[in-house]
Amino acid sequence: MSEPVTAPPDRAQYGVCAFLAVVGVLVMIDAARTDPATNSNDPIGPRPVPILIGALLLVVAVAYTIDVARGGRGEPEGGEDVDPGSPIDWRTVALVIAAFALNAVLIEPLGWVISGSLLFWGTAFALGARRHLVSLAVAVTLALATFYGFAIGLGVALPAGILQGIL
Amino acid sequence: MIDDLGSLLDGFAGVVTPLNLLFALLGVTVGTAVGVLPGIGPAMTVALLLPLTYGLEPTQAFIMFAGILYGGMYGGSTTSILLNTPGESSSVVTAIEGNKMAKAGRAAQALATAAIGSFVAGTIGTLLLVLVTPLMVTFAVSLGAPDYLAIMLLGFIAVSAVLGASRIRGFAALLLGLTIGLVGIDRVTGQQRLTLDLAQLADGIDVIVVAVGIFAVGETLWVAAHLRHTIGQVIPVGRPWLGREDWRRSWRPWLRGTGLGFPFGVMPAGGAEIPTYLSYTLEKRLSRHPEEFGRGAIEGVAGPEAANNASAAGTLVPLLALGLPTNATAAVMIAALTSYGIQPGPLLLERESSLVWTLIASLFIGNLMLLVLNLPLAPLWAKLLRVPRPYLYAGILFFASMGAYAVNAQPFDLLLLLVLGLIGFGMRRFGLPILPLIVGVILGPIAERQGRMALQLSGGDPSGLLGGALSYVIYGTIAVILLWPVLRRLSATAVRTRHREHADR
Numbered sequence: 001m002s003e004p005v006t007a008p009p010d011r012a013q014y015g016v017c018a019f020l021a022v023v024g025v026l027v028m029i030d031a032a033r034t035d036p037a038t039n040s041n042d043p044i045g046p047r048p049v050p051i052l053i054g055a056l057l058l059v060v061a062v063a064y065t066i067d068v069a070r071g072g073r074g075e076p077e078g079g080e081d082v083d084p085g086s087p088i089d090w091r092t093v094a095l096v097i098a099a100f101a102l103n104a105v106l107i108e109p110l111g112w113v114i115s116g117s118l119l120f121w122g123t124a125f126a127l128g129a130r131r132h133l134v135s136l137a138v139a140v141t142l143a144l145a146t147f148y149g150f151a152i153g154l155g156v157a158l159p160a161g162i163l164q165g166i167l
Numbered sequence: 168m169i170d171d172l173g174s175l176l177d178g179f180a181g182v183v184t185p186l187n188l189l190f191a192l193l194g195v196t197v198g199t200a201v202g203v204l205p206g207i208g209p210a211m212t213v214a215l216l217l218p219l220t221y222g223l224e225p226t227q228a229f230i231m232f233a234g235i236l237y238g239g240m241y242g243g244s245t246t247s248i249l250l251n252t253p254g255e256s257s258s259v260v261t262a263i264e265g266n267k268m269a270k271a272g273r274a275a276q277a278l279a280t281a282a283i284g285s286f287v288a289g290t291i292g293t294l295l296l297v298l299v300t301p302l303m304v305t306f307a308v309s310l311g312a313p314d315y316l317a318i319m320l321l322g323f324i325a326v327s328a329v330l331g332a333s334r335i336r337g338f339a340a341l342l343l344g345l346t347i348g349l350v351g352i353d354r355v356t357g358q359q360r361l362t363l364d365l366a367q368l369a370d371g372i373d374v375i376v377v378a379v380g381i382f383a384v385g386e387t388l389w390v391a392a393h394l395r396h397t398i399g400q401v402i403p404v405g406r407p408w409l410g411r412e413d414w415r416r417s418w419r420p421w422l423r424g425t426g427l428g429f430p431f432g433v434m435p436a437g438g439a440e441i442p443t444y445l446s447y448t449l450e451k452r453l454s455r456h457p458e459e460f461g462r463g464a465i466e467g468v469a470g471p472e473a474a475n476n477a478s479a480a481g482t483l484v485p486l487l488a489l490g491l492p493t494n495a496t497a498a499v500m501i502a503a504l505t506s507y508g509i510q511p512g513p514l515l516l517e518r519e520s521s522l523v524w525t526l527i528a529s530l531f532i533g534n535l536m537l538l539v540l541n542l543p544l545a546p547l548w549a550k551l552l553r554v555p556r557p558y559l560y561a562g563i564l565f566f567a568s569m570g571a572y573a574v575n576a577q578p579f580d581l582l583l584l585l586v587l588g589l590i591g592f593g594m595r596r597f598g599l600p601i602l603p604l605i606v607g608v609i610l611g612p613i614a615e616r617q618g619r620m621a622l623q624l625s626g627g628d629p630s631g632l633l634g635g636a637l638s639y640v641i642y643g644t645i646a647v648i649l650l651w652p653v654l655r656r657l658s659a660t661a662v663r664t665r666h667r668e669h670a671d672r
Contacts, residue, residue: 012596012597013597016339016593016597016599019593020339020342020343023343023346024342026361027346027349027361030360030361031360034353034358034359034360035356035358037356037358038627040623040626041355041623042355042356042619042623043619043622043623043626043627044619044622044627045355045356046353046355046356046358046360049349049615049618050349050360050361053342053345053346053349056338056342057342057346060335060338060339060342061339063335064335064336064339067333067335072333072335073598074332074333074336074597074598074599075332075598076595076596076597076598077389077595077598079206079386079389079390081205081206081390081394081395081556081559081560082389082390082393082394082395083393083394083395083396084393086393086395088392088393088596089391089392089393089394090392092391092392092394093388093391093392093592095391096387096388096391096564097388097585097589099564100384100564100568100581100584100585100588101582101585103568103581104568104578104581104582104584104585105578107568107572107578107581108578112569112572116565116568116569119561119564119565119568120561120562120564120565121561122561123387123557123560123561123564123565124557124558124561125557126391126557127390127391127394127556127557127560127561128394128396128556128557129555129557129558129561135557135558135561138558139561139565142562142565143565146565146566146569150219150222150569150573154219154220154221154222154223155221155222155223156218156219156221156222156569156573157221157572157573157576158569158572158573159576
């Protein structure tokens, strides 16, 4: 993963610095909101540690900004299925997030077998699987297998949802 | 020491039943099956599969867990050898010679020396664990709250500043982790911190949800953003075996690798990267066939793979005795042990000794099971490497959701998982290391508790934060680590360039 020598500066990194600073401020605001009650068992109360962490976040945000301004850059993580040279494919990312959120919303009303199948099928579709029936068959098989194997077999808490009584 | 061995035998007695062995087999099978998948390292394997053990009673949960742990580690080496794509930094070295061997038609021997070497190193490492942990505990019980605070702080600094390419990015990740660790009701005063008045956040964010979110969901989103559409070449493999010559060339590297790996594992921030590199260099120097190195020398697989596994066993010493995780897998393990009702730390051996010995006996059994299972099944695992990528990552998200939901049975955790996944995505994009964040989440609350306990004992006098001799030594070490760039610049005569190690994920 050798960086090209004439890589343009990675200005998006300033966003990370801003994020750290915002988190730092929020942590301190939240800490200021707590009751600074102290007693002999707890001489410092719940405030100082979040204040310290918030302050350190601000310090790191500043140091990070200086590092970026000097040309520092974090190397994006590589991996066997990752092509770091390519631009971020936001459409795929959004589809995967949508499939994931759908599962979160539907898991209790519809049950794991249906919501999990949708999650698998949707993610596979987003990532480029185009044999829809094959994906669906894999998804339903996995969902049923995990439900019977883990929820009923090993006692893992998975909801049956509308299929309660049928499964 | 004799007592310990006796307790270990008791541990075995509780573990070896046909049903338990079945759980060991199940754990090793799913652990290897998931660990062998490209892109999934041992830490992610354990985090993904841990919830499967939640419905079991502790003994069976341990056995299955030990199987998953060893299966996940061995699965990673299989991927490195057959695909030349190490799932994590500790198997980078195995991939160097292992993949060359595989390309030269010796995949079976490479897998066999890795499997048997892992077994030898795992067995010796676990034995050393039995001997060393009580010693460390004896030392640890004499420590007070200030010493623990110092140890935790050393853990923070070590994972942020020593491992990894950029300190500032390491500290940023650590502080994000500490912030996540703050969420929930303060245990001393009962006040809510950072809960946004959400009842679901009152108990804090479960470490398993954090680990699964950052590792599994973050990785999937990152892959979704940059999916490579050409798949690496998988080398077909038969049943692993070793010829007489291979045995002769492997056994010494196994033992030397074990000797290097274990001590590094025991040290905070020791990790598996340094001993695997050292083992590789050592074997290259000692080999009678140095010219084979770089073209597939079996010693170059046997030594580093043993070092990797021995280091993993060594990691358990500070984990059990001090509650200090030193790599990502150990960080997830702490979460696992806590969820089984075991609080790692010096009192663990005293309070829960039978559980600990059961766990250690389970490690022996998981290790043996791995050898029995993996030699014959290697060709099957190799087939798993060809799983189409859309299905692979869909499966990861599927299991991640299932596991995270199973922790508390609330859909809210799935949304939390998504938010954490987005943080994990951002960290991968900007090259922030993952390990400091996980360690911050786990150790942050403990460090705060120790610090407040120390102040309670001193009646609020800040000098109470400095304890016995150990804390001075540790703060000295921390100062050296923090000032290291300055010190190094001062000693400009040091020509030796330092190899930078990338953080374990």
